[in-house]
Amino acid sequence: MKTTRILAAALLVLGAGLLPAAGAQTPGLHRTDLVRNDLSASGHEVVQVRVDFDPGVLAPRHAHPGEEVAFVLAGTLEYRLDGRAPVTLKAGESLFIPDGVAHSARNVGSGTASELATYVVRKGAPLVVPRP
Template identity: 65%
Template sequence: MTAPYRIATTLLLAAAGLTLAPANAQTAGIHRTDLVQHDLSAPDREGIQVRVDFEPGAIAPKHSHPGEEIAHVLQGTLEYQLGDQVPATLKAGDSLFIPAGTPHSARNVGTGKASELATYVVKKGLPLVVPAK
C-alpha cells in the first residue's frame, strides 16, 4: 500500500469512527491489526486480512465493503447483523461470508474478549470501510 493511499484510507476510516491499522486510531473497545495486503491475479482486486479484537460489549457500527468479506471467529462470541437478516451468533471456529456491499455490523455478545480474522477481496483504490447510511 502506498503511503498516500494508507494515509487517505486511515483518515477516512477515522472520520467514520472505524479504523484500519495503526493501532493508535481505534474505535472504543475495538482493536484492528493489519496482517496482509496484496494484489490478486484478478484485475483491480486486492486481498486484505486483518485481526479484529473486541472488548466485551464492543460493536463495529453498520458498514459495508467494496468486495466480499469472510469473517472467522478466533475466540469469544460475536453477533453479526447482515442487512435485514436475523442476526447470526458465531463462536470460536465459526465463519461467515458477507457479500460485497452488504451493510453489516458485529458486536461482542460474550462475557470476555472476542476476536475475528477478517479476509477481504476488494476493489483496489476504494476505501475498505464505507459507513452505512
C-alpha cells in the same frame, strides 16, 4: 533490505488508513493489519486483518467494496447483515458477507472476542464505507 523496510513502513502507514472510520473512534475495537496484496484478478486486492472487540463493543454498521469472510478466533460475536436474521458465531465459526451488504458486529460474550477478517475488494476503493 532498506527497500523492504521502507515498503513495510509505508504499508503500516497505509494500513492505519484502513481502520474503519467508525472503528477508529470506537473505544474497545482494536485492529491489526496482517496482509494486503494485489490479486491476479485485475483491479482487486486481498486485505486481511485481526479485529479484537472488548466486551459489549459494537463495530458500527458499514459495508465493503467486495466480499468479506469473517472467522471468529475467540469469544462470541453477533453479526447483523441487512436482509438477514442476526447470527451469533463462536470461536471456529465463519461467515461470508457479500459485496456491499451493510452489516455490524458486536461482542456479546463476557470476554474479549476476536475475528480474522479477509476481504477481496476492488483496489483503490475505501475498504470500509460507514452506513447510517
